[in-house]
Amino acid sequence: xxxxxxxxxxxxxxxxxxxxxxxxxxxxxxxxxxxxxxxxxxxxxxxxxxxxxxxxxxxxxxxxxxxxxxxxxxxxxxxxxxxxxxxxxxxxxxxxxxxxxxxxxxxxxxxxxxxxxxxxxxxxxxxxxxxxxxxxxxxxxxxxxxxxxxxxxxxxxxxxxxxxxxxxxxxx
Amino acid sequence: xxxxxxxxxxxxxxxxxxxxxxxxxxxxxxxxxxxxxxxxxxxxxxxxxxxxxxxxxxxxxxxxxxxxxxxxxxxxxxxxxxxxxxxxxxxxxxxxxxxxxxxxxxxxxxxxxxxxxxxxxxxxxxxxxxxxxxxxxxxxxxxxxxxxxxxxxxxxxxxxxxxxxxxxxxxx
DNA sequence: TAAGATTGATGTTTCAATCTTT
DNA sequence: AAAGATTGAAACATCAATCTTA
Numbered sequence: 001x002x003x004x005x006x007x008x009x010x011x012x013x014x015x016x017x018x019x020x021x022x023x024x025x026x027x028x029x030x031x032x033x034x035x036x037x038x039x040x041x042x043x044x045x046x047x048x049x050x051x052x053x054x055x056x057x058x059x060x061x062x063x064x065x066x067x068x069x070x071x072x073x074x075x076x077x078x079x080x081x082x083x084x085x086x087x088x089x090x091x092x093x094x095x096x097x098x099x100x101x102x103x104x105x106x107x108x109x110x111x112x113x114x115x116x117x118x119x120x121x122x123x124x125x126x127x128x129x130x131x132x133x134x135x136x137x138x139x140x141x142x143x144x145x146x147x148x149x150x151x152x153x154x155x156x157x158x159x160x161x162x163x164x165x166x167x168x169x170x171x172x
Numbered sequence: 173x174x175x176x177x178x179x180x181x182x183x184x185x186x187x188x189x190x191x192x193x194x195x196x197x198x199x200x201x202x203x204x205x206x207x208x209x210x211x212x213x214x215x216x217x218x219x220x221x222x223x224x225x226x227x228x229x230x231x232x233x234x235x236x237x238x239x240x241x242x243x244x245x246x247x248x249x250x251x252x253x254x255x256x257x258x259x260x261x262x263x264x265x266x267x268x269x270x271x272x273x274x275x276x277x278x279x280x281x282x283x284x285x286x287x288x289x290x291x292x293x294x295x296x297x298x299x300x301x302x303x304x305x306x307x308x309x310x311x312x313x314x315x316x317x318x319x320x321x322x323x324x325x326x327x328x329x330x331x332x333x334x335x336x337x338x339x340x341x342x343x344x
Numbered sequence: 345t346a347a348g349a350t351t352g353a354t355g356t357t358t359c360a361a362t363c364t365t366t
Numbered sequence: 367a368a369a370g371a372t373t374g375a376a377a378c379a380t381c382a383a384t385c386t387t388a
Contacts, residue, residue, distance in 0.1 A: 006294035013306045014293050016313035021193040023320055096365045096370045121186050122178035128319040134185045140309045141188035147300040268348045268387045
């Protein structure tokens with residue numbers, strides 16, 4: 001481990017990355033709340049489950065997609081299940097686990113959330129950068145994420161677990 | 173209000189912005205925890221207070237810097253104060269308020285935190301993007317933040333309050 | 345009435361310990 | 367023993383109501 005201090009420019013990049021994300025997130029969460037809708041973590045879980053279709057997902061798969069700690073996810077699932085947006089089914093292949101499947105009500109809620117979430121993304125990001133700027137930002141962040149993924153693979157999945165904070169998503 | 177759905181590219185930019193920030197933040201928070209140090213919100217508050225010097229800061233000034241809701245900050249200050257990193261002094265000019273001043277122990281803790289925080293930033297960001305990429309990313313995010321600030325000014329400070337989530341910071 | 349700040353009640357996140365099945 | 371998952375207790379965040387001074 002190197003313990004090297006970062007250059008000024010790296011610190012500035014980190015500060016801005018965080019502030020930009022924070023600003024956009026706050027506006028988006030506020031829009032959802034104003035519309036009396038659940039928070040983003042519900043959206044992300046519902047989206048993944050909808051993509052998975054009838055086969056559903058195991059909690060640990062969802063955990064990986066969402067970068068959520070296991071105990072955290074366990075409680076999120078409990079809430080989604082109580083709200084009847086997700087049904088928990090027994091897993092035939094593995095007695096330890098369960099399979100999560102989105103319900104019709106869950107799909108409907110995801111769509112309702114998108115009708116607020118989408119425009120909020122547009123207002124927070126889309127109106128503040130040109131198409132060209134968006135493309136450049138996306139490309140840079142893509143490079144960053146790819147290298148991070150490569151590092152993760154290199155370190156043999158060690159250092160996983162223990163994330164937190166909602167969110168992720170790549171479309172609709 | 174427009175309610176326009178965002179383009180695919182804007183959604184992708186948002187998704188990556190969030191994931192990148194999340195990934196870096198998780199690694200940084202993990203490094204602090206591993207070193208038995210407080211969370212980032214403590215660092216940010218201590219940094220602002222150290223910059224303010226002996227004059228100190230009013231809670232609402234700190235609130236603005238940190239994008240924290242008032243009640244949230246109120247409790248953070250309580251913890252910092254209990255830990256003896258910050259002292260609360262009466263405000264002569266305004267009987268409603270107080271003035272927060274960092275203590276020597278607070279400064280020492282900020283420095284200790286930086287010795288872990290700095291290298292964690294470097295590991296999370298600095299090793300994954302070249303200097304040129306960092307510069308481009310910083311410039312794009314700078315543009316974004318400037319426009320966001322302009323929008324905020326235009327809307328007459330309305331829509332303030334109610335942020336959340338730790339963090340911000342521009343150096344040492 | 346509004347600004348600065350706090351607080352009780354409630355909900356969520358986190359840690360650590362636990363349970364079950366592999 | 368390790369993987370998948372849950373849970374009690376504690377820490378923290380959030381909402382709404384409150385309090386004080388401007």
